[in-house]
Amino acid sequence: MDNTENKTMSRRNKIILAILISLAVVMIVVWNFVLPMIAATVGGSFGYGFPSGSGGRAIRNVEIDVDPQVVYRIDNHRFFTLENYVSCHSGGLVYYNDTNKKIKIFAGLEGDDKNPQDEFSISRQNDVLSFNGEFIYAAGDDLISYPHRFVNYKYGNSEHYIVSESLREGAKSHKSENILPSDTVIVTNDAVYIQDRIHKELLKRIISIGSKDKVGKWIDNPDFKIEAQSIDERFHCDDNIKPRSIRYLKASSGVMK
Numbered sequence: 001m002d003n004t005e006n007k008t009m010s011r012r013n014k015i016i017l018a019i020l021i022s023l024a025v026v027m028i029v030v031w032n033f034v035l036p037m038i039a040a041t042v043g044g045s046f047g048y049g050f051p052s053g054s055g056g057r058a059i060r061n062v063e064i065d066v067d068p069q070v071v072y073r074i075d076n077h078r079f080f081t082l083e084n085y086v087s088c089h090s091g092g093l094v095y096y097n098d099t100n101k102k103i104k105i106f107a108g109l110e111g112d113d114k115n116p117q118d119e120f121s122i123s124r125q126n127d128v129l130s131f132n133g134e135f136i137y138a139a140g141d142d143l144i145s146y147p148h149r150f151v152n153y154k155y156g157n158s159e160h161y162i163v164s165e166s167l168r169e170g171a172k173s174h175k176s177e178n179i180l181p182s183d184t185v186i187v188t189n190d191a192v193y194i195q196d197r198i199h200k201e202l203l204k205r206i207i208s209i210g211s212k213d214k215v216g217k218w219i220d221n222p223d224f225k226i227e228a229q230s231i232d233e234r235f236h237c238d239d240n241i242k243p244r245s246i247r248y249l250k251a252s253s254g255v256m257k
Contacts, residue, residue, distance in 0.1 A: 133180070
C-alpha cells in the first residue's frame with residue numbers, strides 16, 4: 001500500500017513539475033515577444049512598453065535587407081518608393097523620386113529617416129501607406145504632395161493629413177487639416193482638394209499653394225477640371241516581396257518596461 005501511495009505521489013510531483021516548467025516557458029515567451037508587440041500598438045493607452053529612461057528590456061535597432069518597391073507612380077519619371085520594410089504593414093520609409101531632376105526626398109519629417117528603425121517602429125505600418133483612399137496626382141514637377149499620419153499613442157488614436165512641398169526657391173511647405181484615411185484626394189499645382197463622401201459633386205480645398213484662395217472653401221465638381229492625372233490612383237504594396245535578412249542590432253536609447 002505504501003509503495004502504491006509513493007508511486008502516486010511521485011507521478012503527481014512529476015505532473016506538477018511539468019506544469020510549472022510549461023508555465024515558466026510561456027511566461028518567458030510572453031515577456032520577451034508578445035508584450036513588446038502589444039506595447040507597440042496599445043501600450044500608450046495603458047502606460048506599457050514605450051521608451052523611457054530606466055528599467056525594462058532595451059529596444060533593439062533593426063537592419064533590414066530588402067529591395068525597394070514602387071508604391072505609387074505619378075508618371076514615367078516620378079514615383080514613390082517603400083524601402084527598409086519588414087512587410088507592407090511593418091515599418092518602412094517612403095521616398096519621393098524624380099529621375100529627371102535626379103532627386104530623392106523622404107516623405108515625412110526631415111531627419112526621421114536618418115536614424116535606424118527599431119523594434120517599436122517596425123511594429124506599425126508606414127504613415128504614408130496607412131492612407132487607403134484615392135490619391136489623384138495632377139500636379140507638375142515642382143510640387144511634392146503625399147498623405148501622412150500623426151499617431152497619438154497616449155490616447156490610442158491617429159490623424160491623417162496631406163503634406164505639400166514646393167520645390168521652387170523660397171517656397172513653403174503646407175499641411176492640410178485632418179482628413180479621413182478613406183477620403184479621395186486630388187492634388188493640383190495650386191491646391192489640394194478632398195471629395196465630399198456624402199455629396200460626390202462637391203470638392204473641398206484643403207491646401208492652397210501660391211495663391212490667396214481660401215482653404216476650406218467648397219466648389220462644385222462639374223466646374224473642376226484637371227489636365228492630366230497620375231498613372232496610379234492609390235498607394236499600393238506587394239507583400240510578396242520579402243526581406244533577405246532582418247538583423248537585430250544593439251539596443252537604442254529607449255527601453256521596454
